[in-house]
Amino acid sequence: MTNTNPHNPKQIIKTLTILHYAYCLAVIVFGTTALFITDNASINFSNTDETFFYLIPIFAIGGVLSSNYIFRNSLKSIQQKSTLIEKLTHYQSVRIIRIALIEAPALLGIVIFMITSNQFYLIISAVLLAYMVLLRPTLPVIKTDLQLIPEQEREFREATK
Template sequence: MNYNQPATATPKNALKTTSIIHLALITGQVLFMIVAYITNKNIKYFDYKDSRDDVFFYIVPLMAIVCTVIGGFLFNQQLGKFHQQAAGTSKTLLEKLKVYQSASIVRYALLEGPSLFGIVCFLLTGNLFYLLISACLIITMISLRPSVNAAEAYLQLSYDETQQLL
């Protein structure tokens, strides 16, 4: 008996698991944002011009941009490396989806980190500018939702493999 994979390891379940992870990460960020907004005792204000004394004013947007770019780069690099290694060999759909899942989780983590940091900076300062940046990162993450079409495009799936996911 193979103990490495659960008995229910199917391509459909692998994609479903990735979707559940994605939803959980987004839900956690949104709930944290709501709780932070409600419980913040600081005066809430929106300032994106005169924050020269606030070091977070430079760090949060820079982190958001850098981590978004690095996340996309690492995602593409992992999938590219997999395609190079898989060239000439036949990989199962489940193996392909595991690579997609791990690459996606890295990408999501690199979006979630700056988002959570922005929410914490809002808690510390009361500046809604940081929540705006976090909201943009959450929207970006929502747009990267795993789906059959996304898996088909990124993994270059055949028609038969795509049909297994439907």
């Protein structure tokens, strides 16, 4: 009989990984669809009068910076939690927020690409997607982020076998 309790470490990590891939896949599918349905797409750096030309990069940088800021500040309080389950549950929430703050400007960039046919915005979305992929939650990263005490580390190791 398998343990399907959503509050065990293995399920939390599995859910976090699936959600991460889903966020990335949403950007990939939406971007690919937009690329195929947008007519006369080209890269245009000369139309600097367009508001989006400055707004999208600022929104992208803001999304990355705010996601990192919120993540780092939240990690401090997560590391103070007493049990592994508490740490993982809060960590999962913070990771979802982090990836969503990066996904939002990526999706906006794709929408603006569809409106303007300027691939510049699609490139920004692709860079954000690459960053999202790099943030994939792995066991060593999770363990490092949570700064587990020896007892929690043993529990974590046993749960992720």
